[in-house]
Amino acid sequence: xLQRKIYDKLVAWKSTSNGSTALxxxxxxxxxxxxVAEAFARAEYDTYLLVDFTRVTAEFKRMFLDLRTxxxxxxxxxxxxxxxxxxxxxxxxxxxxxxxxxxAREFIKHLVADGRFDYVETGSLISLxxxxxxxxxxxxxxxxxxxxxxxxxxxxxxxxxxxxxxIRSSFEKRKGLPQELHRKASRLWREYMLVGxxxxxxxxxxxxxxxxxxxxxxxxxxxxxRDDIEKYGGTxxxxxxxxxxxxxxxxxKHEKKLVYTEVEEGSRxxxxxxxxxxxxxxxxxxxxxxxxxxxxxLALSAxxxxxxxxxxxxxxxxxxxxxxxxNVIPEVYREVLLGNAQVNEGMLAxxxxxxxxxxxxxxxxxxxxxxxxxxxxxxxxxxxxxxxANAAMKPRVSPIEVKSGDRTVTxxxxxxxxxxxxxxxxxxxxxxxxxxVEGNRLYLPLYMAMCL
Numbered sequence: 001x002l003q004r005k006i007y008d009k010l011v012a013w014k015s016t017s018n019g020s021t022a023l024x025x026x027x028x029x030x031x032x033x034x035x036v037a038e039a040f041a042r043a044e045y046d047t048y049l050l051v052d053f054t055r056v057t058a059e060f061k062r063m064f065l066d067l068r069t070x071x072x073x074x075x076x077x078x079x080x081x082x083x084x085x086x087x088x089x090x091x092x093x094x095x096x097x098x099x100x101x102x103x104a105r106e107f108i109k110h111l112v113a114d115g116r117f118d119y120v121e122t123g124s125l126i127s128l129x130x131x132x133x134x135x136x137x138x139x140x141x142x143x144x145x146x147x148x149x150x151x152x153x154x155x156x157x158x159x160x161x162x163x164x165x166x167i168r169s170s171f172e173k174r175k176g177l178p179q180e181l182h183r184k185a186s187r188l189w190r191e192y193m194l195v196g197x198x199x200x201x202x203x204x205x206x207x208x209x210x211x212x213x214x215x216x217x218x219x220x221x222x223x224x225x226r227d228d229i230e231k232y233g234g235t236x237x238x239x240x241x242x243x244x245x246x247x248x249x250x251x252x253k254h255e256k257k258l259v260y261t262e263v264e265e266g267s268r269x270x271x272x273x274x275x276x277x278x279x280x281x282x283x284x285x286x287x288x289x290x291x292x293x294x295x296x297x298l299a300l301s302a303x304x305x306x307x308x309x310x311x312x313x314x315x316x317x318x319x320x321x322x323x324x325x326x327n328v329i330p331e332v333y334r335e336v337l338l339g340n341a342q343v344n345e346g347m348l349a350x351x352x353x354x355x356x357x358x359x360x361x362x363x364x365x366x367x368x369x370x371x372x373x374x375x376x377x378x379x380x381x382x383x384x385x386x387x388x389a390n391a392a393m394k395p396r397v398s399p400i401e402v403k404s405g406d407r408t409v410t411x412x413x414x415x416x417x418x419x420x421x422x423x424x425x426x427x428x429x430x431x432x433x434x435x436x437v438e439g440n441r442l443y444l445p446l447y448m449a450m451c452l
Contacts, residue, residue: 001035001036001039002032002149002153002156002157002199002202002203003153003156003157004032004036004146004149004153005150005152005153006025006036006144006146007036007039007040009144010023010036010037010040010044010120010144011040011044013142013144014044014118017118017142019089019112019115019117019118020112020140021112021140021141021142022108022111022112022118022119022120022121022138022140022141022142023119023120023121023141023142023143023144024098024105024120024121024122024123024141024142024143024144025037025120025121025122025123025143025144025146026123026124026143026144026145026146026283027124027145027146027147027283028124028147028148028225028282028283028284028312029124029221029224029225029228030198030199030200030221030224031146031147031148031198031199032146032199033122033123033124033146034052034094034096034097034122035199036146037094037096037120037122038050038094040092040120041092041094041120044092045090045091045092045118046087046090046091047084047085047086047087047090047091047092048084048091048092048093048094049078049079049082049084049086049091049092049093049094050082050094050096051078051082051093051094051095051096051104052096052097053095053096053097053098053100053101053104054096054097054100056101060081061101063077064101064103064104065103068107068110071110071111071114071116075116078093086116086117088116088117089116089117091117091118092117092118092119092120093111093117093118093119093120094119094120094121094122095108095119095120095121095122096121096122097122097123097124098121098122098123099123099124104121105121105123105137105138105141106136106137106138108121108138108140108141109136109138109139109140112138112140113140121141124282124283145283147197147283147312147313147355147358147359148196148197148198148199148312148313148315148355148359149196149197149198149199149202150197150355150356150359150360150450151189151192151197151352151356151447151449151450152164152167152168152450153197154188154192154195154197154202155167155188157202157203158188158191158207159207160188163181163184163185163188166181167185167447167448167450167451168451170435170448171435171444171448171451172451174435174437174442175435176434176435176436176445177434177435177445179434182434182445185445185447186339186432186445186446186447187337188447189352189445189446189447190336190337190339190345191205191209191337192314192315192352193314193315193318193336193345193348193349193352194211194214194315194318194333194336194337194348195211195214195315196218196313196314196315196316196317196318197313197314197315197355198217198218198221198313198315198316200217200220200221201214201215201217201218201221201315202214203217204216204217211333214315215319215323218315218316218318218319218323219319219323221316222316222319222320225244225282225284226241226244228282229241229244233278236274236275236278239271239272239274239275240275240278240279243272243275243276243279243309244279244284244285245320247285247309247310247311247317247320248311248317248320248321248347250308250309251308251310251317251347251350251351252321252347255379256308256350257290257306257307257308257368270305273304276307276309279309283312284311284312285309285310285311285312286309286310286311286312286354286355286358286364287307287308287309287310287364288307288308288309288310288354288364288365288366288382289302289303289304289306289307289364289365289366290302290303290306290307290365290366290367290368291303291365291366291367291383294365294367294383294397294420294423295397295423296385296395296396296397296423298363298365298383298385298397299363299365302365306368308364308366310350310351310354310355310364311351312355312358313355314348314351314352314355317347317348317351318333318336318348321347336348339432345404345405346402346404346405348404349402349403349404349430349446350381350402350404352446352449353381353382353400353402353430353446353449354382356449356450356452357382357384357400357449357452359450360450360452362384362452364382365382365383365384366379366380366381366382366383367379367380367383367399367416368380369415375415376415377415378411378412378415378416378419379412380399380400380401380412380413380416381400381401381402382399382400382402383397383398383399383400384397384398384400384452385397385398386398386425386426386452387425388425388426389426390425390440391425395425396423396424396425396426397420397423397424397425398424398425398426398427398428399412399413399416399417399424399427399428400427400428400429400430400452401413401428401429401430402430402431402446403429403430403431403432404431404432404446405432406432406433408429408431408433408443410427410429410441413427413429413441417440424440425440426440426441426442427440427441427442428441428442428444428452429441429442429443429444430444430445430446430448430449431443431444431445431446432445432446433445435448
């Protein structure tokens with residue numbers, strides 16, 4: 001199994017909860033929720049029982065509902081059905097793909113109150129939000145987000161744990177890697193931009209660097225996502241699919257803000273609110289909203305109608321943008337791996353940085369100012385709130401720019417600092433070159449985005 005950071009969160013939940021809550025692992029399809037839940041169960045409990053709601057029969061569901069008023073009989077039935085001996089306070093019950101049977105999620109309240117066992121649920125929000133309208137969601141349920149692998153997890157999967165540790169150490173010390181390791185980390189970052197962090201693609205790529213196998217795995221996932229849109233998107237399915245398929249084209253442009261008329265002629269922002277609510281719930285995209293007046297509470301000035309839309313996984317983006325359906329690696333892949341495809345790499349680099357920020361727990365915001373006055377005009381790729389050393393570690397707004405080529409012009413960062421003054425903390429420029437510090441501004445190699 002690939003090493004995942006969420007595993008430590010599951011261990012912490014077990015220790016702190018001690019049976020007082022259930023844990024719901026939320027995330028898009030195929031990010032590895034079921035795999036990590038079962039690995040956690042095997043390692044941390046004496047026995048476990050996995051109820052996969054994609055496989056159970058109609059009779060099982062009927063018995064599940066009929067026996068809810070008699071927990072002794074309910075647990076006897078589960079043990080007999082799955083052939084697992086449940087041990088009080090030493091067993092875990094997993095409700096896998098619980099969105100397919102919402103009544104099981106509602107029942108969590110009573111199971112937790114009973115206290116005999118621990119409970120983990122996995123679910124894809126693609127249907128949770130629509131299927132729970134007639135049930136009472138349990139307050140005894142905690143939730144944790146699981147996305148695709150970030151770059152650090154990708155390095156672990158490639159057997160590069162020492163390099164991952166050295167990148168973190170280099171970031172903390174504000175000191176660049178030795179040149180040979182910098183080249184190695186940069187090459188692995190380019191591989192990550194193409195392969196991405198979907199576990200099936202990473203495993204297929206593996207030690208043999210099988211890009212064809214990784215691409216095949218990603219195409220299967222994209223087909224699954226498109227099928228889900230058609231199955232669960234309802235009356236908005238056509239528009240949802242149009243937005244999803246338009247993302248690579250939008251990100252390939254210099255101006256990445258979503259122009260609704262480019263997706264559908266004559267449309268307006270309000271026509272797409274249902275689309276973005278659905279895509280957020282499915283967790284197949286990362287939405288970046290405009291912060292009109294950047295301050296510590298970025299959400300307070302967010303304009304939900306002005307946004308950029310990134311794919312949740314950069315590997316899926318590369319396949320959507322460049323891949324055909326055959327068994328030949330697209331030539332553009334070779335160019336990216338060699339560091340030659342500047343235009344295409346820019347799209348991938350920004351999406352990959354967004355993916356690292358989300359994996360680290362940041363909500364995505366950007367700043368943009370349109371003006372006929374060139375001195376006022378600016379575009380800052382991302383904004384995060386970070387402790388600022390020059391303000392006794394109090395939080396400040398940190399602007400981020402992403403550069404994929406050799407040019408590191410930072411005119412927008414200069415304008416942003418002049419406009420917002422003391423609100424601004426450390427400034428970050430992610431680029432392909434070595435780490436460099438210039439006063440308040442840190443120029444960091446793209447592969448260090450995982451550290452922010």
